[in-house]
Amino acid sequence: MDFSQMRLSREPAVYRTEPLVVPGISGYLPEKARGGKDPFAPVVERESRVVVPTREVTCYECGKKSRIPVAALSAHCVHCCAHLTLTDYRLMPGSKKLTRRTLGEVVLPAQTELSLLSIVSGRMVVAGKATGVKLRVMDVLEMEGKAVLEGQVQAGRLEVKKGARVQVSPGLSVESAEIKGMLTARLHATGCVHVRDGGALVGDCHAPDLRLEPGAVHRGTWYPIKS
Ligand SMILES: [Zn+2]
Numbered sequence: 001m002d003f004s005q006m007r008l009s010r011e012p013a014v015y016r017t018e019p020l021v022v023p024g025i026s027g028y029l030p031e032k033a034r035g036g037k038d039p040f041a042p043v044v045e046r047e048s049r050v051v052v053p054t055r056e057v058t059c060y061e062c063g064k065k066s067r068i069p070v071a072a073l074s075a076h077c078v079h080c081c082a083h084l085t086l087t088d089y090r091l092m093p094g095s096k097k098l099t100r101r102t103l104g105e106v107v108l109p110a111q112t113e114l115s116l117l118s119i120v121s122g123r124m125v126v127a128g129k130a131t132g133v134k135l136r137v138m139d140v141l142e143m144e145g146k147a148v149l150e151g152q153v154q155a156g157r158l159e160v161k162k163g164a165r166v167q168v169s170p171g172l173s174v175e176s177a178e179i180k181g182m183l184t185a186r187l188h189a190t191g192c193v194h195v196r197d198g199g200a201l202v203g204d205c206h207a208p209d210l211r212l213e214p215g216a217v218h219r220g221t222w223y224p225i226k227s
Contacts, residue, residue, distance in 0.1 A: 057103050058138045059084060061118045075103075086122075103138070108143045117151075120208070124155070126166075141174070143183070158187075162198065179216075 061082035112128035133151035141155035153172035164181030171186030189207035197215035
């Protein structure tokens, strides 16, 4: 009997050089061995490390700092688990008894008069008028135009824009202040109060450091306090 007749094919035997078991997808052949894409194969994407840009925020519940992705619209504080909103708000005329808590920016536009506002925000820009306010700005409070605030005002840093004539009554407490326009208020600061050339502070100032540039005006008494 001629055994050579029993061979079914005269083609040389092909040996697979790649392992049958691919790490991570046990049981599936490598793509090459499958001769193209298998529509039923799981989609396995190559692991890649993406660096997400982050920014630092201060929690309005516990006051501690943490880092969150720049694009996030809300977050949880890693220290106290509080839910933090990061939405920006533009306050509209006619809103009554507004309460807003956000790490974003709140804008009170010019020619807008509101009352009974309760706001905790990351930044705030005030150009309009608000009475009966309870304001806590974690970062920068910007005042411009003919802004008027009446009530409790607390901010990290106060910036009075050039050409502004703003008023805060009875007063406000901040960490630091930079005054380029005219501010009428009783000012309490734990850090430096800087009145720029052309700027004016009308009212008593309680601060460890009051700097008046040449051309700056302070009408009132400076009470140097310990920082
Ligand atoms: Zn917190």
